[in-house]
Amino acid sequence: MSILVNVNSKVVVQGITGREGGNHARAMKAFGTQVVAGVTPGKGGQDFEGTPVYNSVAEAVEKQGANVSIIFVPPAGAADAVLEAAHASVPLIVLITEGVPTVDMMKAVQEVKGLNERNLQGGGAGIRLIGGNCPGLVSSGEAKVGIMPNSIYADKGRIGLISRSGTLTYEAGKLLQLAGLGTSTTVGIGGDPVIGTTFADVLPLFEADPDTDAIVVIGEIGGADEEAAAEYIAAHMNKPVVAFISGRSAPAGKRMGHAGAIIMGNVGTPESKLAAFAAAGVPVADTMPEIVELVRKALNK
Amino acid sequence: MKLHEYQGKELLRQFGVAVQDGKVAYTPDEVRDIAREYGQAVVVKAQVHVGGRGKAGGVKFSPTIEKAYENAEKILGMDIKGLTVGKVLVTKAVDIDAGVEYYVGMIVDRNVQSYTLMACAEGGMEIEELAAERPEAIIRHRVDPVTGLRPYEAREVAIKAGFKGNLNKIADMMVRMSNAALARDAVLVEINPLFIDADGTPLALDTKFEIDDNAMYRHKDLLDWRETAAEHPLEVEAAKYGFAYVKLDEGNVGVLGNGAGIVMTSLDVVNRAGAKPANFLDIGGGAKAEIVYNAVKLVSKDPDVKAIFINIFGGITRADEVAKGVIQALEEGILTKPVRMRIAGTAEDEAKALLAEVNSPLIQMYPDMFQAAEAAAKDANSAGQMNAGSNSA
Secondary structure, eight states: OOOSSSTTEEEEEETTHHHHHHHHHHHHHHHEEEEEEOTTTTTTTTTTTEEESSSHHHHHHHHHOOOOOEEEOOOHHHHHHHHHHHHHHHHHHOOOOOOOHHHHHHHHHHHHHHHHHHHHHHHOOEHHHHHHOOEEEETTTTTTEHHHHHHHHGEEEEEEEEEEEEEEHHHHHHHHHTTTTTEEEEEEEEESSOOOOOHHHHHHHHOOTTTEEEEEEEESSSHHHHHHHHHHHHHHOSSOOEEEOOTTTTTTTOOOTHHHHOOOOBBBBBEEEEEEHTTOOEEEEHHHHHHHHHHHOOOOO | OOHHHHHHHHHHTTOOOOOOEEEEEEEEHHHHHHHHHHHHHHEEEEOOOOTTTTTTTTTEEEEHHHHHHHHHHHTOOEETTEEEEEEEEEEEEEOGGEEEEEEEEEEETTTEEEEEEEEEEEEEHHHHHHHHGGGGEEEEEEEEETTTOHHHHHHHHHHHHOOOOOOHHHHHHEEEEHHHHHHTEEEEEEEEEEEEETOEEEEEEHHHEEEEEGGGGGGGGGGOOOOOGGGGGGHHHHHTOOOOEOOTTOOOOEEESSSSSHHHHHHHHHTTTTTOOEEEEOOOOTOOHHHHHHHHHHHOOOTTOSEEEEEEEEESSOOHHHHHHHHHHHHTTTOOOOEEEEEEEETTHHHHHHHHHHOTTTTEEEEHHHHHHHHHHHHHHHHHHHHHEEEEE
């Protein structure tokens, strides 16, 4: 098994007729993901290389049984696309789009949380948003709902990976692959300040996954998600966790590419994150290759 | 986008917040005229996009018209943390002793996935300092992003913070500040100090306002307020190419890569190799030769840069495209500094073949990011020593 996505996931691509949406729909199919539908309002009835396109997510759910949505809609309409999928009760919504206004994300995240609670109370599976500004997620050898390079995730491994960065996720995935450890599921949670799913939300899923032996958390400067993750690990995790923090030499007050990667006052500093992981007994790799060493060490304990 | 005090005040005024009157001036003569018009003591305040204006001598109380002129002469043209003061805000001075000063502000808070309202009965101080020294003095409250701050919540916060004065008026001001923040996509809005006069009426004496860059498309009316003069010229040029670029102080190695995470890590690796990164530059995913060429051109213009470290992890980015971009810069004579690169991923062999053909010592490829960073650091540091040597000779 794996977490969140697997061979049975039926994916709808919101924005499939756009350049990004189209390219990545093709790459996901090549990976082996079941891409069952696309949505582009106004283009319902067309098809994208054999995949039917609908006017709404609700229609894609009804006609094709889609249970995962991946969103490539431009920033101005991205939050609305999230809400459309959430109101169509899609259990997993992955927002790839970068550059969504923060206020839009605040409103969308709050509404999705409300819908999730109502859905759970009604006996449903819940509704989860991952991202935005994220590379998506992939269960190696099973299904990719994201934009990462296919080759790194072809074969199933036993290490879970959670990351705020895109390229570093690929880099770490490649290192684990070369080391013969491989990844079970990789979750890119996104580099924006307000995101749907945090490290601490994903950790319990890996803890419960029988096919994951250890977890790698790739954090960066800004915010306090790493601190919250450390707290969760100390209190609830039995499986070993290894961490990495990027941007340790970044100056305060400057945004490092990601909207959320900024040290504000005394919040978001690498020192605070390192201290939190140390207190939780989580080893932190100083370099990317050291991640592999630390995972090996943790598994041999 | 950071706003000046006078711009932030204008936005707050549009939402009905009572702000201290003022006028913008560009010359000491204009300041004198404004002071004469007000007919009372004024404060001359530098309008620059940095904190700590007061401490740097950029804010001066001026009891007379002559003093206002004198202070304007001092402040206009003054350098505050590398920025030249080009304009001042002249406001009527307030008798601080006749009232009290508080702090209220709202920030995007990822921990609550919304805004957090902050209130504190100790105004005038930098909130960061206060948060570090006495965090318990700051009352925090999550604001619902859909409803905004409601009056009863504002009253609750004001009471908890120990605010004295007209409770309804103070709460009303906080609600209006929240409305402004939500409507104008603020990342941060602060009223500090929030002055409460002897009658208990609130007045915003100073403000900080920063707008979410991702939301600027719906605030086109504010685009004129964007001041490129306050930004580093290379940052302005980078914005034209659509690059995420940050100039870093005291660096000697230019750094570029594909993706914010990998570039952040590249900065760390350069540091570890004993040099200092001169910039952060993310060229994005799937970069073509032309984009790489533009990026190399941009970084080469930086006089601080003595060597360039390129770190590409190719998923969608092709190594040969990166090599082509660098080679083009070399052939056009733009590239005069050593480029040390690590390009992992697709078409690595094609990239190596292209570089072998050019066979320039200026461009070298390495199997991993550490070797590439170390080579760049060594080149940059030895270039620095050579310069130091020639200076002393």
